[in-house]
Amino acid sequence: MPIEPNPPAPASEREREAVDRALARVGAEPRRSDLLPLLHAVQDDLGWLPRGALHHLADRMNLPFPDVWGVATFYALFRLDPPRGTILHVCDDVSCRLRGADVLVRDLQARYGPPRRFAGGAHGDARNGRGAAAPPAVDWETVPCLGRCEEAPVAVAGGRELGHATAGVIAAALGQAGGDA
């Protein structure tokens, strides 16, 4: 759940279009059970779920806004504020920890600054290097088990799954992904 709600601004033109496009794909009469796929579709389109888009979606689906907000905030993969760069998820769960996720996370902190969020608690000292000075092009967080433990430690950088991840492997993948979310 985001601590600071994004501004309650009306949906921008682009946001309305994204919602309308997603709705057009599910057919004339969207049902409540279409909500999860619709939220995925809007996020795939916009990179996140702006509050205005959720208002518009609620209106179009004839649902109270709090119902849509309640669902959108329940799931970890839905982003309720704009990405600050390429999305990077780093597993710091049990199996990855045993295979060096702690050190990986500290290396990443030194490179990209503190993460958006630590799923598994803070990892030692944040030695902020370049990340603190330059605007971070990477929006990263640690996440629970990604289900690829045979290749631990694992990460997902810009949608690409990376096994045996090191800061170098991740930097290379991020380089290819570019600054786009």
Added chain:
Amino acid sequence: MPEVRRLLARAGVADPESLEAYRSLGGYAALARVAERGPAWVLSELEASGLLGRGGAAFPAGRKWRAVAEAAGRRRVVCNADESEPGTFKDRVLMEQDPFAVVEAMTIAGLTVAAEDGLVYVRGEYRLAAARLRRAIDQAERAGLLGADVAGTGRAFWIRVVRGAGAYICGEETALFNSVEGRRGEPRNKPPFPTQAGLFGDPTLVNNVETLCNVPIVVLEGASGFRRYGTDRSTGTKLFCVSGHVERPGLYEVPFGTTLGELLALAGGVWRGRRLQAVLCGGAAGTFLGPDRLDLPLTFEGLQPVGGTVGSGAVIVLDETASLWDIVLRVARFFQEESCGQCVPCRVGTQRQLEIVTRLASGRARPEDPQLLADIGAAMTDASICGLGQTAAGAVLSALALRPGAPSSSNGGASAAHGRPGEVV
């Protein structure tokens, strides 16, 4: 006991995006037999096979199928592919490497319980698995193996794929239903059970991916053939996800009854010639077992007396240098993060448990902390409405049993060993 390849017979062998490849390796022979012999035969073979659910709860599959088959009204089939138990990746491998097997097994379920609506709920992070399943469904539809007339039976069965969005709790079957229905993924009270009132209130057969993938084997080999592997009460083979401090982490299929030591040997043993400290068996919802348990047969009946569980099949190995309490702390934080917050024992219990484990892991334990953990654990186990809260204390309490002393007095101090896992990589 040797490694076998039954559930994994096609994994890494057949092109997972080709129906022809699947058929050339025996795929869809089971559906043909089901079409020929009928639902009553399937139900009796499944019951006689002794197949138990592989998602963690070990419920008899045959009994569940019969309950739905005998329920009144519209019925549904749901494949629970929301695999999120830490250390577990078997369902991902099955879906990515053998997606047609999941589709065929669900189709068999549809014909057997007379359902027309099938749904796979795939973990949101498993993009490749979802894509492969969608491809398999498309091809099966075009080949007449799915859709308005399944394999010439005159029966309809459709499957759609729904992606989750990052919530461990949605692996709980009733939370999964709520999620599909467009609600927060909060579990429902049971009863009514899913077989009575499940997805959209209809009687619903919900099975884990691995459970379903066993069904074509039961159909093709019959109950007796299926029972050639495993023990009397834990029949067939099991996929174990071995990770952590072993030489060859990976997915291993072995007959039930294989010992923990034999499984670890298959994975090359503890890495770097080190000694075993503990195994976290069953993932975050599982229990820690010490090195004295290597002779334990991996069966439902063998693990239960020592407080263990087969669970999801996660086997996470900690060598002698690992910080046990750092791992326990991660598990406690996992449950605190993933508790849906709906029921009080779990919402408050996982938070309090995390606070106490944080003290233990940093060597600031209070004398009353072990008892407090036991009390909170008992409250969560007894009073939580779903399996998340009911299992949230298992790993923590088993670690405490393994290391009764304060963690700072053993090799388990989190602060002392903080950098160790990384140093050895």
